[in-house]
Amino acid sequence: MRTKSLKKNKINVVTLGCSKNVYDSEVLMGQLRANNKEVVHEEEGNVVVINTCGFIANAKEESVNTILEYVQKKEEGLVDKVFVTGCLSERYKPDLEKEIPNVDEYFGTSDLPNLLKALGADYKHELIGERLTTTPKNYAYLKIAEGCDRPCSFCAIPLMRGKHKSTPIEELVAETEKLAAKGVKELILIAQDLTYYGLDLYKKRNLAELLEALVKVEGIEWIRLHYAFPTGFPMDVLEVMKREPKICNYIDIPLQHIADPILKSMRRGTTQAKTTKLLQDFRNAVPGMAIRTTVIVGYPGETEEDFQTLKQWVQEMRFERLGCFTYSHEENTHAYTLEDNVPEEVKQERANEIMEIQSQISWELNQEKIGKAFRCIIDRKEGNYFVGRTEFDSPDVDNEVLIDASQHYVKIGDFTTIKIIDASDYDLYGEPLA
Numbered sequence: 001m002r003t004k005s006l007k008k009n010k011i012n013v014v015t016l017g018c019s020k021n022v023y024d025s026e027v028l029m030g031q032l033r034a035n036n037k038e039v040v041h042e043e044e045g046n047v048v049v050i051n052t053c054g055f056i057a058n059a060k061e062e063s064v065n066t067i068l069e070y071v072q073k074k075e076e077g078l079v080d081k082v083f084v085t086g087c088l089s090e091r092y093k094p095d096l097e098k099e100i101p102n103v104d105e106y107f108g109t110s111d112l113p114n115l116l117k118a119l120g121a122d123y124k125h126e127l128i129g130e131r132l133t134t135t136p137k138n139y140a141y142l143k144i145a146e147g148c149d150r151p152c153s154f155c156a157i158p159l160m161r162g163k164h165k166s167t168p169i170e171e172l173v174a175e176t177e178k179l180a181a182k183g184v185k186e187l188i189l190i191a192q193d194l195t196y197y198g199l200d201l202y203k204k205r206n207l208a209e210l211l212e213a214l215v216k217v218e219g220i221e222w223i224r225l226h227y228a229f230p231t232g233f234p235m236d237v238l239e240v241m242k243r244e245p246k247i248c249n250y251i252d253i254p255l256q257h258i259a260d261p262i263l264k265s266m267r268r269g270t271t272q273a274k275t276t277k278l279l280q281d282f283r284n285a286v287p288g289m290a291i292r293t294t295v296i297v298g299y300p301g302e303t304e305e306d307f308q309t310l311k312q313w314v315q316e317m318r319f320e321r322l323g324c325f326t327y328s329h330e331e332n333t334h335a336y337t338l339e340d341n342v343p344e345e346v347k348q349e350r351a352n353e354i355m356e357i358q359s360q361i362s363w364e365l366n367q368e369k370i371g372k373a374f375r376c377i378i379d380r381k382e383g384n385y386f387v388g389r390t391e392f393d394s395p396d397v398d399n400e401v402l403i404d405a406s407q408h409y410v411k412i413g414d415f416t417t418i419k420i421i422d423a424s425d426y427d428l429y430g431e432p433l434a
Contacts, residue, residue: 009080010038011119012045014070015134016063017053019190019226020161021086022134023143025051028085028112029132035121041134046080047119048073052088054160056328063088064100071102083107085115087160109161130178136379138413139186139222139395140179144172144210148192150229152256153267153334154299154327157192164193166201173213180219183413186377187220188394193229195237205234215246221415222377224394226252230278231269238285248391249289251282252321256296258313259306266299267334272313279317290392292321297354298347299327300338307350314354318361321398324354359425366399366423373419373433376401378410386410388418390428401428408432 011032015025025041028049032039039045048070052063063086070082081104089096090108097106107115113123133140147162148155176187191197198206214223223246225237230253241247257263258272270278282289295310314322326347329340376388379395386403388410393399401418403410410416410432418430 008038009047009120010040010045011047011049012040012043012079014042014048014050014066016051016066017055017059017087019141019188020143020192021051021053023131023141023190024086024109024112026131026133026141028115029134030130031112031116031124032119032121033132034124034130035116037119037121039132041132047083048079048081049083049085049115049119052084052086054086054088054091055156056325056330058328060088067096067100067103071100074102083115083118085109085111087157090160091156131175133179133182133184135395136413137183138377138379139188140184141188141190142172142176142179143167143190144194145191145197149196150193151267151334153265153338154256154296154330156330156333159332161192164196164200166197166199166206168201169206169210169213172210173217176214176217176220180217183219185220185413185415186222186224187214188224188226190226192227194225194227195229195233205232207234208236208240211237211240211244211247215244221246222248222391224248224250224391226394228253230255230275233278235281235285238282241289242286249286250292250392250394251289252292252394254294256294257299257302257306257310258295259302259309262299262302262306262310265301265335265338272309276313276317290320292323292394292398293319294323294325295354296325296327297350298342298344300329300335300340300342302327302342311353311357314357315361318365319358320365320392321362322354322358323397324351324358326351362399363423363425366425366428369420369428370423371420373417374401374430375415376418376430377415378403378412380412381405386412388416388430399426399428401430403430403432 013025015021029039053059073079074082083105084103085107089106093106105118116123145166147164148158149164260271374390376390378388380387384405386405388401417433419433420428420430422429
């Protein structure tokens with residue numbers, strides 16, 4: 001029988017899923033560090049905490065495979081303990097305990113104090129805003145709210161994250177000041193729904209007021225908005241965006257579909273006409289803004305006519321950024337009562353068609369940037385290139401600006417003006433202006 005080592009535990013936090021999970025892992029790591037625990041992110045450690053995603057089939061499969069991988073390492077004596085937290089274990093805890101019993105303990109999305117206790121640490125309330133950031137030093141995520149009150153038929157997030165709960169403005173400002181003191185220059189605001197911010201605390205949609213407070217923080221130069229909802233969008237946000245140079249002319253607004261029968265079944269609370277007008281209002285209010293969206297194909301009952309409506313609309317709207325998902329049939333959601341009647345291969349074909357259209361749009365929009373100069377933030381060096389982004393690009397999901405490192409030098413973490421000299425579908429190539 002293997003004997004446990006007497007060495008001090010090293011806790012390895014493994015993060016799967018979205019930026020909200022990245023944020024939660026950073027908070028966990030900040031708490032562990034404050035308890036004098038040795039903690040690493042996705043490196044070797046004898047105690048492993050897996051922060052899982054349970055959103056759609058692919059994400060769930062990745063989470064389960066990661067759990068199985070570390071359970072196997074535990075059986076081989078390579079790690080001592082495995083703990084699982086996050087959305088998957090919030091949603092499927094009884095099933096996971098039954099199917100993968102060799103995990104030491106499972107925790108949900110709001111179980112941080114209990115998880116810390118299991119790791120031999122105390123939850124410290126005074127550590128508001130203290131995180132061990134895992135992103136490049138120049139940007140960080142700021143989660144302004146937890147949970148979601150929207151009734152979308154296909155989405156399991158309210159099951160895993162609960163009802164919408166805003167974080168007070170003063171706490172977010174304090175957290176931002178701490179991030180700025182560490183050298184963070186770009187703040188990426190995240191929530192399940194940014195536009196709902198403040199309704200629970202201030203009895204009104206208060207995103208604009210939050211932005212007004214955040215732009216005053218010294219050191220923060222870009223503020224980016226992720227995950228807005230189209231219904232009830234607070235238009236005063238666009239006024240602040242236009243007026244305040246620190247707020248990137250960029251918004252991520254997942255629209256999911258545009259055919260009216262599908263929007264109705266999805267319980268999105270809007271129509272094709274209303275959505276199209278909203279986007280026109282965006283572009284009129286902030287000329288030149290980049291709009292990122294995501295769409296879902298293969299939703300139950302999506303006919304060829306519905307798909308053609310979506311396809312035509314994507315061509316007409318010419319989104320600067322667009323991602324496409326195939327529908328995932330999720331238990332306990334409203335849409336689960338519908339027949340998942342679009343074959344998998346048809347879903348994939350439709351997704352491919354949408355992304356082919358978007359690839360062409362992206363290529364055309366990128367060609368227009370050749371010869372122009374943009375203020376870019378430099379995130380990293382990769383191979384022979386320095387990799388940066390314009391204000392119209394978010395990390396990991398959008399275009400990147402590539403600068404030939406054999407010809408030019410730019411400082412990682414800094415802003416620099418880059419002239420675009422070439423462009424492909426999803427990448428820009430540039431050189432610094434002296």
